[in-house]
Amino acid sequence: MSRKQGDTMMLETPFHSRVALANELNLWEAWSGYTTPSAYFDVELEYFAVRSAAGVFDLSPMNKYRITGPDAGAFLNRLVTRDVGKIGVDRVGYTVWCDNAGQVMDDGTIFHLAENDYRLCAYARAMDWLSWSALGFDVSVVDESAEVAALAVQGPTSCSCLQSMGLDGLETLKPFGIAHFDFEGEDLMVSRTGFTGDLGYEVWIAPNKAETLWDKLFEAGKPYMIKPFGSQALELTRIETGFLQAGVDFVPAQETIRPGRSRSPFELGLGWLVDLNKPVFNGRQALIREQQIGSRYHFVILDVDGNKPAHNSFLFKGQQQVGTVTSAAWCPTAKSNVAFAQIETACGDIGDQLVAEIYYEKELHWTRVLAPCKVIDGAVFNPARRRMTPAVAY
Amino acid sequence: MTNYDVLVVGGGHNGLICAAYLARAGRKVMVLEANEQPGGAAASREFASGYTVSSCAHWLTQLSPQISKDLALERHGLQLAARDLDSIGLAPNGQHVTVTGSAVEGAALSEEDKLAYAEFHRKTIKFSRLLARAFAERPPKLVESNLTDRINLLKLGLGMKLLGKEDMSELLRLALINMYDVMEEHFDNETLKGLLSFDGVLGAHMGPRSPNTVFGYLYRRVGDVHGYNGPAVVKGGMGALGSAMADAARALGVEIRTASKVEKINLDQGRATGVTLNGGEVIGAKLVVSNADPVTTFEKLVGFRNVETGLVRRVSQIRMRSGVAKLHLALNGLPSFSGLTETQLGQRLVIAPTMDYIERAFNSSKYGESSTSPALDISIPSVHDSSLAPAGKHVLSAIVQYAPYDLGQGWDNHKEAFTQQLIETIGTYAPDIGERVVASELLTPVDLEREFHIKGGHWHHGEISLDQVMMMRPFPGATQYGTPVEGLYLCGAGTHPGGGVMGLAGRNAAREIIKRGGAA
Amino acid sequence: MKKYDAIVIGAGHNGLTNGAYLAKAGLDVLVVERNAYIGGATVSRELHKDWIYSNCSYVCSLLRPEIARDLELPRHGLQVVPYGGSATLMKNGDHFGYYYDHERLHREMARFSQRDANAYERYLADVMKQTRLIRPYLMRRPPDPTSLKLRDLKDLVEFAGSFTALGEEGLADTLKFWTMSVGDFLEQYFETDVIKAHLAGSGIIGTALGVYSPGTAYVLLHHYMGDVDGNVGAWGFARGGMGAVSSALAKSYQSYGGEILCDADVDRILVRNGRAVGVALDNGDEYHAPVVVSNLDPKRTFLDVMDATDLPPDVVKKARNFKIRGSSGKLNIALDGLPTFRGVEKGGPLATGEMHLSDSLEVLERAYDDWKDGTWSKEPYVDMLIPSQIDPTMAPPGKHMMTVFVQYAPPKIKGREWTDEDKAGFERTVIDQIASYSPDFKDLILHCETRTPRELEAEVGLTEGNIFQGELTFDQLLFNRPFPGYAQYRGPVKGMYMCGSGTHPGGGVMSAPGANAAREILQDLKKDNTVPEGYADD
Structure with missing residues (x-):
C-alpha cells in the first residue's frame, strides 16, 4: 500500500529522503504540518557539532511569505514595529509585529530580496492578518512556504563548508547580508542569519534541488565535521544565545484566549525593535500608551545556581512570587544554567537576586530546590566570530 | 491659505448641523460638499423636466425639534407642505388600513385590533421615549467609562427601572425579537400587521421574521417622540431642508463650499491636519470632521494604509449593503387608487399587504435578486405642494424594498425591467398608473452610492441592527465620535x-468636540 | 398514598x-x-x-x-467515545473534509483558500474566547439583574467583571456574537462557500432561524460549549x-x-x-x-x-x-452495509463523523425559506452519522445504523397538521437527497424510522418538536x-x-x-x- 503526500497527517520536507537516512534515532516531531527530526544521533553531540564545527538544520517548514509590488516596503513598514526602510536590498532584519493592542503576534525575519520584493519568515501562519493588512496597498502577498526549501548551516566551520561547496567569496558576506550563487543552474540564496548565535548561514533553494544540495553540502563539509542537528539541539543553542521562541516564551497574541496572556514587545525585552517615530504601524498607539503608563511584565535572562534547569519554575523575591520561567537549559559551552523569565515589573533589574523553585527527579526521587538566581545582562554565549567579516576560516 | 478650526467633510444634514453647532460655539468652520447643492441625501432632484422629487428620503419623520429650534430652520426657509399624515396600508381587496398617530381605522378591522393597536402604540412610544433620550447623548463606552458615561448609563438604566420590572423585561425581550412574532401576538388583520412590520424593516436588509426588527420599529417611533404624529412633507422636497440647514449654518458663520470634493484627509504623524480637494488644493484645520460614512472615511479619505490593520478589519466588517431603491414617476394626472379618495392620495401609502409578502420580497434580496413583488412606501408630494410638478401634473416617489446592492445580474441589465415591474406592482392598486406615467427614474443602491457617495448606497451609513447600534456604532474605538486618528471625528449617520x-449624530458629535475642547 | x-x-x-x-x-x-x-x-x-x-x-x-x-x-x-472528522459533500463532486487533525484540516482548507485556512485559527480562538465566558456559568444559576438580593448582586458583579476584563474591543465582539447572524459572523472570517456552510450548520441546529437570522451566531457557540475529556468543542458517541x-x-x-x-x-x-x-x-x-x-x-x-x-x-x-418552534425532523435508518459516499473514503476519517450535503450559505438559507413557507425544505440541511462504525453495539456485525438529523421541518404544514402523506414525502425528500451523493444508499436500507415535529411532540412531549x-x-x-x-x-x-x-x-x-x-x-x-x-x- 502506498500513501500519497497530503493524504497523510504529516507532510515531508524536500530534504526528507536525506533527513530520514541521517536520522539514526528515528525520533520525529511535528512542525507546522511537517515531519521533522527531534534529534538525529545524540542531542549533546549534535549540539557540540554546531558549537565546535558545523551543524545543518532543515528549516523548510518555516512559514514564508513573498511580498511584492510598488507598496511592498510601505506595507511591511505598517505591519511591523521597526523601520523597514532601514533594511537595504540584500539585507535581512529581525522584527516583531503586533496587533492593535500592541501585543506581539509573532517574530520573524524580513529578507529584502530586491526593490519592492521581500520575503517574510514567520513562526505562525499569517495569511489572514497579511491579507487584512494589505487592504489599501498595491501589494501582492503569496504563501511560498512549500516553494522554498531551506537549510541552516551553523557553527564556526560553516563558512568553510559552504566555500568548499563552491560558494566563492562567501567570507565577505556581512551578518544579515544576502548573497546569490549558481547551484547547478538554480539560484542558491545564502543569508548570513540563524538561530544559534554563532557564525552561520541559511541557504535557500528550489525544492527540486534540495536533495542535491544536501548531498553536496555534506560531501563538501565532511572535512569540516559537518553534522545534521535536530530541534532539541537547536533549543539549547537558542537559549544559550538569548533568542526567544514564539509559542514558548510568548503566546502569539491572536492565539491567546484568556485576557491578558499576550505580551507587548517591551514586555519581551524587544523594545529595541520598536520605532515609535514611524507615523503609523500596527500597535503604535497602544505602545505609546504603554510607554506612558508602564508595562505589566518584563523579560529577563537568569543565571541560576546549580546545574538543574529551572523548567517551568515559579520565581520568588523574598516570600513574594514575582514571575515564571518560560525557557530553561543547562548551556554546555557557556557552562551556565540559563533561564528566560517573565517578571512583574516591580523587580528584575540587572543584578537582582531571585529564587527559582525547581523540581527535579533522579531515579523516581523528586527533589525541590530553591535555587538562587541572578538577573544577567544579555546572553551567555556571544562569540566575536559571529560578527566578524570576513568570516573566520578553518 | 486660510486656516480653519474645523473642516467638515460632506455637507449632508448631519455635517451641516454639526458645523452649525460648532460655529455657534465660536469655531471657524468650513463645510466641503462634493455636490452642487448642500444637503447630502436631504436633496431634491428634477428628474424630468418640470418634475421634482426628494432624491432620497421623502418624508420628514424624525428631525429633532431641538435642532429645528436651535438652528431656527423655519426662519431659514423650512416649510412643511403637510404634516402628521396618515399611513395607509393598501390591501389588494381595497379594505385598506389607516394609521393616524395612536389610532387605526379600516373597514376590515376588528374592534380588538383597534384597541390592541392603541395599547401597542402606547407601549412602544414609552420605549421609544427611552431610546430618544439615549439618542440625544453620546453613547457610553462599553468599558473604561468615565463619569459622564456612567451618568448616561445610569440615566438609561434608571429610565428602564422607571418603566417598572414588567415593562423593563418586556423591552429587553422586544428589542431582541422580530416584528413577525410581535405582530402575531397583538393583531389579527394581515394588512395592519404588514403595515406596521414594514416600519420595522424600512431601510434595512431584514425581513419581518428577522430578529432585531422590533428595534427597527422602535427606532422609527422615535419620530413620534420628536413630535411627528405621522410623516411630514417638506415644501420643495427634502432639498429645501438641506438649503434651510445650509442657510442656518451660514448665518452662524459657517463657510460652505460646494462642488468641492474632498480627495483625502491629510495626516501628519498620525494626526489629521486638513484635507486635499480633488483639484489638489490643500486646506488645513485643527480638526477634521467627516460626515461621510465610516467605510468611505477610512478606506477612501484617510486611506486604509494610514491606519492600523485592526481598524481596517473593523471598518471593513460594517454591514453597509443596502437593499433599498428609489422610484420616481412623473404623472400626467393623479392616479386613482381603488378604495382611496383623492385627499387620501397625499397620505403615506404602503404596499406591504401581509408580513409574508414582505418576507418573500426580502427572500429574493438575500440571493442577489430583486423582489418579484416588492414592498413600497409611496409618497405623492405634489398633492400638497404644487411647485413640484406642472399644473395638473404630479410626481410619485416610492421607497422600494428590496433591491439588493449586489444584484447578481448587475443593475444595468435590470433597471428597466424592474422599473416596469414596480409600475405593475403599483398598478395592482392603482390600475391607471401605467397610462399616467410620462417619465420615470429608478435610483438603485448603486446609483445612490454614486450620487451621495455612500458606500453600499445605505441610507443609514450602515445597517441598523443590534450589533451595529448604540455603543457598537460604528465600531469600538470610534463610538463617541472621536476616532483612533487623532484630530478626526465622525458626525454622519x-x-x-x-x-x-x-440630525442627532451631527449635534452629538459637535457637542462632544466642544466638550473635549477640540479646536478651541 | x-x-x-x-x-x-x-x-x-x-x-x-x-x-x-x-x-x-x-x-x-x-x-x-x-x-x-x-x-x-x-x-x-x-x-x-x-x-x-x-x-x-x-x-x-x-x-x-x-x-x-x-x-x-x-x-x-x-x-x-469521541469521533473525528466530518465532511460536506458538494454538488460539483468535490467535498470539504473537516479533519480532526489540525494540520490536515489546515491543508484541506488551504485547498480552497490559503486565507481561510489561516483565518480558521482566528475563528477558533475567537469562538473559544466566547465559550470561556459562558462555560463557567453552565454549572451556575444565572444572575438576576432585576434582583437586589445580596447573593444576586454579588453574582452580577462577578458576571459583569468577567466581561469588562475583555476590554472594549473584546466586549464588543461578545455583544456582536450574541446578536449577529451566523452567516454574517462567518463572513468575517471566510471567503469559501463550503467552509462557511460546513461551520454554519451548528448555528441553526434545533433552531427555527436561518443562517442569516440575527442571533444564530450564539447557537453556534452553544454547540462549542461542550467537551469530551477536556477537549473543548469535541463531540462523541455514547x-x-x-x-x-x-x-x-x-x-x-x-x-x-x-x-x-x-x-x-x-x-x-x-x-x-x-x-x-x-x-x-x-x-x-x-x-x-x-x-x-x-x-x-x-x-x-x-x-x-x-x-x-x-x-x-x-x-x-x-x-x-x-x-419554541419545531424546526427539525429525524430519520433513523438500519443499513445492510456501509454506504459509499461519492469521493469520500469508505470508513475513512471523514466518514466516521457528521456528513452534510449543503455546500453554501444560500442553500442553507433557502432551506429556511421553505420552513417560513410552512413546508419542509426541498433541499434540507442534514447532519448524518453512522455511529455503528465506532460503536459495535448499535447494529449486527457488518451492518450499520445511520442517524440523520434533518432541518428544516415545520411544526405544521401550511398551517395544518402533518399527515402521513406529508411524512412520507418528507422521508422521500431526505432519502433522495442522500442517494444523490451515495449511489448504493437506497439499496442498503432495511428499515427507516421517520420523525417529524409531530412525532417528536407526540412521543417525547417536546412542544412543536423543538429539541431545545x-x-x-x-x-x-x-x-x-x-x-x-x-x-x-x-x-x-x-x-x-x-x-x-x-x-x-x-x-x-x-x-x-x-x-x-x-x-x-x-x-x-x-x-x-x-x-x-x-x-x-x-
Missing part, C-alpha cells in the same frame, strides 16, 4: 444614533 | 439528573414518566430487530463532565446509543434510593393555598410532595399541566409568548430563560420548580439545568448542597 434625517 | 419529599415530572436526562441530586441529599424522590420507557429525548430504542436507534438526540458533547463524574455515570455504564446516558443517570438516581414510575402521564400539578403539593395523573392517581419539579418545557409546564388560576397572569402570558425546549436566542438565554424574573429555576408557585432545557443554560444533553435546579431546591429546603461546582479555567 454611521455614528450613534444613526440616520433617518434626525 | 405514599408522600414524597419531591416529585420530578419527566424522566428525561435533566429530570433524572435533578432527581439524582435531590435523592443524593437524602430526599425521598419520585420521577414520573409518561412513556413506558425513560430517557425522554435521550433514548436508545430497538425499533428494528438487532438495531439500536438513538432516535432523538444522537451525539454527545455537552454533558457536563462534573456531573458525569459526580454521579458516577461511567460506573453505571456510560462511555462516551456507547450503546444515547439511551446509555439516561440509563446511567437512572441507575445513579436509583442507587441513591430514587423511584421511577413509568406510564404515568401527569394531568396537572396540584396547587393548594398557593403551594405546589403534588401531581395528579390522568388515570386519577395523585402523588403528593412539597416540592414538584417540572422537566417539561415552559409551555407544557404553564399552559398544560398547571392551571391558569394557580398562576400569576404574567406567567401565562410569558409562557404563551415563549418561543425553547429557542436559544438571546431574549431567551441566561436570566431571560425561560422568562425574566423566573430564571433561577423557581416557579411562580411556592414549591414548584423547573429543571428542563427550557431553563438556563439550555438544551442539548447537558444535564446542567437539572443539576442547577437541584442546587436551588436544596438551598430552599436548607439541605446540604450535593451539586458540584464547575471545573475552574476550563
Whole structure:
C-alpha cells in the first residue's frame, strides 16, 4: 500500500529522503504540518557539532511569505514595529509585529530580496492578518512556504563548508547580508542569519534541488565535521544565545484566549525593535500608551545556581512570587544554567537576586530546590566570530 | 491659505448641523460638499423636466425639534407642505388600513385590533421615549467609562427601572425579537400587521421574521417622540431642508463650499491636519470632521494604509449593503387608487399587504435578486405642494424594498425591467398608473452610492441592527465620535444614533468636540 | 398514598439528573414518566430487530463532565467515545473534509483558500474566547439583574467583571456574537462557500432561524460549549446509543434510593393555598410532595399541566409568548452495509463523523425559506452519522445504523397538521437527497424510522418538536430563560420548580439545568448542597 503526500497527517520536507537516512534515532516531531527530526544521533553531540564545527538544520517548514509590488516596503513598514526602510536590498532584519493592542503576534525575519520584493519568515501562519493588512496597498502577498526549501548551516566551520561547496567569496558576506550563487543552474540564496548565535548561514533553494544540495553540502563539509542537528539541539543553542521562541516564551497574541496572556514587545525585552517615530504601524498607539503608563511584565535572562534547569519554575523575591520561567537549559559551552523569565515589573533589574523553585527527579526521587538566581545582562554565549567579516576560516 | 478650526467633510444634514453647532460655539468652520447643492441625501432632484422629487428620503419623520429650534430652520426657509399624515396600508381587496398617530381605522378591522393597536402604540412610544433620550447623548463606552458615561448609563438604566420590572423585561425581550412574532401576538388583520412590520424593516436588509426588527420599529417611533404624529412633507422636497440647514449654518458663520470634493484627509504623524480637494488644493484645520460614512472615511479619505490593520478589519466588517431603491414617476394626472379618495392620495401609502409578502420580497434580496413583488412606501408630494410638478401634473416617489446592492445580474441589465415591474406592482392598486406615467427614474443602491457617495448606497451609513447600534456604532474605538486618528471625528449617520434625517449624530458629535475642547 | 419529599415530572436526562441530586441529599424522590420507557429525548430504542436507534438526540458533547463524574455515570455504564472528522459533500463532486487533525484540516482548507485556512485559527480562538465566558456559568444559576438580593448582586458583579476584563474591543465582539447572524459572523472570517456552510450548520441546529437570522451566531457557540475529556468543542458517541446516558443517570438516581414510575402521564400539578403539593395523573392517581419539579418545557409546564388560576397572569402570558418552534425532523435508518459516499473514503476519517450535503450559505438559507413557507425544505440541511462504525453495539456485525438529523421541518404544514402523506414525502425528500451523493444508499436500507415535529411532540412531549425546549436566542438565554424574573429555576408557585432545557443554560444533553435546579431546591429546603461546582479555567 502506498500513501500519497497530503493524504497523510504529516507532510515531508524536500530534504526528507536525506533527513530520514541521517536520522539514526528515528525520533520525529511535528512542525507546522511537517515531519521533522527531534534529534538525529545524540542531542549533546549534535549540539557540540554546531558549537565546535558545523551543524545543518532543515528549516523548510518555516512559514514564508513573498511580498511584492510598488507598496511592498510601505506595507511591511505598517505591519511591523521597526523601520523597514532601514533594511537595504540584500539585507535581512529581525522584527516583531503586533496587533492593535500592541501585543506581539509573532517574530520573524524580513529578507529584502530586491526593490519592492521581500520575503517574510514567520513562526505562525499569517495569511489572514497579511491579507487584512494589505487592504489599501498595491501589494501582492503569496504563501511560498512549500516553494522554498531551506537549510541552516551553523557553527564556526560553516563558512568553510559552504566555500568548499563552491560558494566563492562567501567570507565577505556581512551578518544579515544576502548573497546569490549558481547551484547547478538554480539560484542558491545564502543569508548570513540563524538561530544559534554563532557564525552561520541559511541557504535557500528550489525544492527540486534540495536533495542535491544536501548531498553536496555534506560531501563538501565532511572535512569540516559537518553534522545534521535536530530541534532539541537547536533549543539549547537558542537559549544559550538569548533568542526567544514564539509559542514558548510568548503566546502569539491572536492565539491567546484568556485576557491578558499576550505580551507587548517591551514586555519581551524587544523594545529595541520598536520605532515609535514611524507615523503609523500596527500597535503604535497602544505602545505609546504603554510607554506612558508602564508595562505589566518584563523579560529577563537568569543565571541560576546549580546545574538543574529551572523548567517551568515559579520565581520568588523574598516570600513574594514575582514571575515564571518560560525557557530553561543547562548551556554546555557557556557552562551556565540559563533561564528566560517573565517578571512583574516591580523587580528584575540587572543584578537582582531571585529564587527559582525547581523540581527535579533522579531515579523516581523528586527533589525541590530553591535555587538562587541572578538577573544577567544579555546572553551567555556571544562569540566575536559571529560578527566578524570576513568570516573566520578553518 | 486660510486656516480653519474645523473642516467638515460632506455637507449632508448631519455635517451641516454639526458645523452649525460648532460655529455657534465660536469655531471657524468650513463645510466641503462634493455636490452642487448642500444637503447630502436631504436633496431634491428634477428628474424630468418640470418634475421634482426628494432624491432620497421623502418624508420628514424624525428631525429633532431641538435642532429645528436651535438652528431656527423655519426662519431659514423650512416649510412643511403637510404634516402628521396618515399611513395607509393598501390591501389588494381595497379594505385598506389607516394609521393616524395612536389610532387605526379600516373597514376590515376588528374592534380588538383597534384597541390592541392603541395599547401597542402606547407601549412602544414609552420605549421609544427611552431610546430618544439615549439618542440625544453620546453613547457610553462599553468599558473604561468615565463619569459622564456612567451618568448616561445610569440615566438609561434608571429610565428602564422607571418603566417598572414588567415593562423593563418586556423591552429587553422586544428589542431582541422580530416584528413577525410581535405582530402575531397583538393583531389579527394581515394588512395592519404588514403595515406596521414594514416600519420595522424600512431601510434595512431584514425581513419581518428577522430578529432585531422590533428595534427597527422602535427606532422609527422615535419620530413620534420628536413630535411627528405621522410623516411630514417638506415644501420643495427634502432639498429645501438641506438649503434651510445650509442657510442656518451660514448665518452662524459657517463657510460652505460646494462642488468641492474632498480627495483625502491629510495626516501628519498620525494626526489629521486638513484635507486635499480633488483639484489638489490643500486646506488645513485643527480638526477634521467627516460626515461621510465610516467605510468611505477610512478606506477612501484617510486611506486604509494610514491606519492600523485592526481598524481596517473593523471598518471593513460594517454591514453597509443596502437593499433599498428609489422610484420616481412623473404623472400626467393623479392616479386613482381603488378604495382611496383623492385627499387620501397625499397620505403615506404602503404596499406591504401581509408580513409574508414582505418576507418573500426580502427572500429574493438575500440571493442577489430583486423582489418579484416588492414592498413600497409611496409618497405623492405634489398633492400638497404644487411647485413640484406642472399644473395638473404630479410626481410619485416610492421607497422600494428590496433591491439588493449586489444584484447578481448587475443593475444595468435590470433597471428597466424592474422599473416596469414596480409600475405593475403599483398598478395592482392603482390600475391607471401605467397610462399616467410620462417619465420615470429608478435610483438603485448603486446609483445612490454614486450620487451621495455612500458606500453600499445605505441610507443609514450602515445597517441598523443590534450589533451595529448604540455603543457598537460604528465600531469600538470610534463610538463617541472621536476616532483612533487623532484630530478626526465622525458626525454622519454611521455614528450613534444613526440616520433617518434626525440630525442627532451631527449635534452629538459637535457637542462632544466642544466638550473635549477640540479646536478651541 | 405514599408522600414524597419531591416529585420530578419527566424522566428525561435533566429530570433524572435533578432527581439524582435531590435523592443524593437524602430526599425521598419520585420521577414520573409518561412513556413506558425513560430517557425522554435521550433514548436508545430497538425499533428494528438487532438495531439500536438513538432516535432523538444522537451525539454527545455537552454533558457536563462534573456531573458525569459526580454521579458516577461511567460506573453505571456510560462511555462516551469521541469521533473525528466530518465532511460536506458538494454538488460539483468535490467535498470539504473537516479533519480532526489540525494540520490536515489546515491543508484541506488551504485547498480552497490559503486565507481561510489561516483565518480558521482566528475563528477558533475567537469562538473559544466566547465559550470561556459562558462555560463557567453552565454549572451556575444565572444572575438576576432585576434582583437586589445580596447573593444576586454579588453574582452580577462577578458576571459583569468577567466581561469588562475583555476590554472594549473584546466586549464588543461578545455583544456582536450574541446578536449577529451566523452567516454574517462567518463572513468575517471566510471567503469559501463550503467552509462557511460546513461551520454554519451548528448555528441553526434545533433552531427555527436561518443562517442569516440575527442571533444564530450564539447557537453556534452553544454547540462549542461542550467537551469530551477536556477537549473543548469535541463531540462523541455514547456507547450503546444515547439511551446509555439516561440509563446511567437512572441507575445513579436509583442507587441513591430514587423511584421511577413509568406510564404515568401527569394531568396537572396540584396547587393548594398557593403551594405546589403534588401531581395528579390522568388515570386519577395523585402523588403528593412539597416540592414538584417540572422537566417539561415552559409551555407544557404553564399552559398544560398547571392551571391558569394557580398562576400569576404574567406567567401565562410569558409562557404563551415563549418561543419554541419545531424546526427539525429525524430519520433513523438500519443499513445492510456501509454506504459509499461519492469521493469520500469508505470508513475513512471523514466518514466516521457528521456528513452534510449543503455546500453554501444560500442553500442553507433557502432551506429556511421553505420552513417560513410552512413546508419542509426541498433541499434540507442534514447532519448524518453512522455511529455503528465506532460503536459495535448499535447494529449486527457488518451492518450499520445511520442517524440523520434533518432541518428544516415545520411544526405544521401550511398551517395544518402533518399527515402521513406529508411524512412520507418528507422521508422521500431526505432519502433522495442522500442517494444523490451515495449511489448504493437506497439499496442498503432495511428499515427507516421517520420523525417529524409531530412525532417528536407526540412521543417525547417536546412542544412543536423543538429539541431545545425553547429557542436559544438571546431574549431567551441566561436570566431571560425561560422568562425574566423566573430564571433561577423557581416557579411562580411556592414549591414548584423547573429543571428542563427550557431553563438556563439550555438544551442539548447537558444535564446542567437539572443539576442547577437541584442546587436551588436544596438551598430552599436548607439541605446540604450535593451539586458540584464547575471545573475552574476550563
